[in-house]
Amino acid sequence: MKLTTRGRYAVTAMLDLAIHGGGQPTTLGDISRRQEISLSYLEQLFAKLRRENLVVSIRGPGGGYQLARGDAAIYVAQIIDAVDESIDATNCQGKGDCNHGEVCLTHHLWQDLSDQIHNFLSDISLADLVSKGSHNGTRVSGLTDAQMVSVRQL
Amino acid sequence: MKLTTRGRYAVTAMLDLAIHGGGQPTTLGDISRRQEISLSYLEQLFAKLRRENLVVSIRGPGGGYQLARGDAAIYVAQIIDAVDESIDATNCQGKGDCNHGEVCLTHHLWQDLSDQIHNFLSDISLADLVSKGSHNGTRVSGLTDAQMVSVRQL
DNA sequence: AAATACCTGAGTAGTTTAGTCGGGAATTGT
DNA sequence: ACAATTCCCGACTAAACTACTCAGGTATTT
Numbered sequence: 304m305k306l307t308t309r310g311r312y313a314v315t316a317m318l319d320l321a322i323h324g325g326g327q328p329t330t331l332g333d334i335s336r337r338q339e340i341s342l343s344y345l346e347q348l349f350a351k352l353r354r355e356n357l358v359v360s361i362r363g364p365g366g367g368y369q370l371a372r373g374d375a376a377i378y379v380a381q382i383i384d385a386v387d388e389s390i391d392a393t394n395c396q397g398k399g400d401c402n403h404g405e406v407c408l409t410h411h412l413w414q415d416l417s418d419q420i421h422n423f424l425s426d427i428s429l430a431d432l433v434s435k436g437s438h439n440g441t442r443v444s445g446l447t448d449a450q451m452v453s454v455r456q457l
Numbered sequence: 458m459k460l461t462t463r464g465r466y467a468v469t470a471m472l473d474l475a476i477h478g479g480g481q482p483t484t485l486g487d488i489s490r491r492q493e494i495s496l497s498y499l500e501q502l503f504a505k506l507r508r509e510n511l512v513v514s515i516r517g518p519g520g521g522y523q524l525a526r527g528d529a530a531i532y533v534a535q536i537i538d539a540v541d542e543s544i545d546a547t548n549c550q551g552k553g554d555c556n557h558g559e560v561c562l563t564h565h566l567w568q569d570l571s572d573q574i575h576n577f578l579s580d581i582s583l584a585d586l587v588s589k590g591s592h593n594g595t596r597v598s599g600l601t602d603a604q605m606v607s608v609r610q611l
Numbered sequence: 612a613a614a615t616a617c618c619t620g621a622g623t624a625g626t627t628t629a630g631t632c633g634g635g636a637a638t639t640g641t
Numbered sequence: 642a643c644a645a646t647t648c649c650c651g652a653c654t655a656a657a658c659t660a661c662t663c664a665g666g667t668a669t670t671t
Contacts, residue, residue: 304460305460305461306458306459306460306461306574307459307460307461307627307628308628308629309627309628309629311567312629314567314570315563315564315567318563318566319563328647330646330647330648331647331648332646332647338563340629341629341630341631343629343630343631343632344628344629344630344631346648346649346650347629347630347650349648349649350648350649350650360647360648360649361638361647361648362636362637362638362639362646362647362648362649363637363638363639363645363646363647363648364638364639364640364645364646364647365638365639365640365646365647366637366638366639366646366647366648367647367648368648379570409468409469409472409473409492410469412472412586412589413465413468413469415589416468416533416578416581416586417460419577420460420574420577420578423573423574423577424570424574427570432566432570435566435569461658461659462659462660463658463659463660466660482616484615484616484617485616485617486616494660495660495661495662497660497661497662497663498659498660498661498662500617500618500619501619501660501661503617503618504617504618504619507618514616514617514618515616515617515669516615516616516617516618516667516668516669516670517614517615517616517617517668517669517670518614518615518616518669518670518671519615519616519669519670519671520615520616520617520668520669520670521616521617522617
């Protein structure tokens with residue numbers, strides 16, 4: 304799990320799609336203009352998003368991109384994973400061939416930490432972000448009350 | 458909030474300090490050997506960790522580094538923030554001078570998301586990671602049962 | 612005085628980021 | 642048929658970042 308600006312670009316673009324893509328395809332040119340991301344860069348990102356089946360493309364005039372499914376079924380973690388191919392956090396490729404036992408200890412600890420962040424982002428959907436924006440509040444709507452409490456505790 | 462290999466190095470090194478630094482100062486050379494991180498790179502990281510008052514240094518023979526306070530009072534988020542200076546996620550520097558209102562909308566959404574990850578890592582201390590390692594289990598010990606439920610839900 | 616260990620800054624090969632550029636291929640409207 | 646639109650694809654690139662090395666310091670202990 305990596306958290307870079309590229310992931311942010313992808314999430315922003317997907318969020319733009321979710322907000323402006325009511326049934327009709329949205330052009331990368333439109334997203335580029337609205338979000339001020341270069342068209343060619345968007346093309347690279349959407350090539351990856353399409354390969355991961357997060358969006359579908361329609362060619363020709365009137366074409367563009369659409370979410371591959373409802374915005375409630377697309378999660379932030381999926382978007383980030385699609386554009387930021389994951390790194391091997393273990394440094395010994397999980398083979399456990401580290402010289403000292405403690406090295407692997409810390410590696411595994413980090414792996415678990417990374418997994419927890421991943422799980423965290425795996426429960427925030429585009430719909431959550433969209434509804435949050437429209438309500439202009441400080442909480443992520445779309446989550447249950449119990450989950451909100453969880454977020455607070457963490 | 459950025460999540461890179463540099464942050465992982467820093468967390469690993471601090472965890473090594475927490476595990477091996479029982480009262481005595483720990484040498485960067487020791488950490489370098491145990492964790493297989495280059496000495497000079499460690500020096501750069503620890504310069505930043507010291508500036509953020511996460512460690513204290515003792516010079517001369519028998520010197521080294523110590524945690525600036527108990528391992529239960531040092532959190533993963535602090536370590537990562539210390540070495541990975543944060544990027545401005547807003548792109549308009551929070552001045553709200555974006556041309557279109559929607560740009561700032563998505564920027565703030567991302568900011569909030571980033572904050573939530575930050576809050577998440579702000580509640581995992583070195584002590585949590587140390588105790589997890591010693592128990593060799595799959596849960597982060599040191600958290601309350603309620604918090605563990607939260608982690609599961611997220 | 613000598614050894615230890617932190618401290619600092621400058622440089623650097625390799626990778627990643629965030630693009631540009633140039634050309635295609637599919638689809639639509641005339 | 643033809644032009645416009647839009648996705649698609651690969652190669653290239655300046656700038657930044659990563660993970661180092663190197664060369665010297667400075668403080669402290671023996």
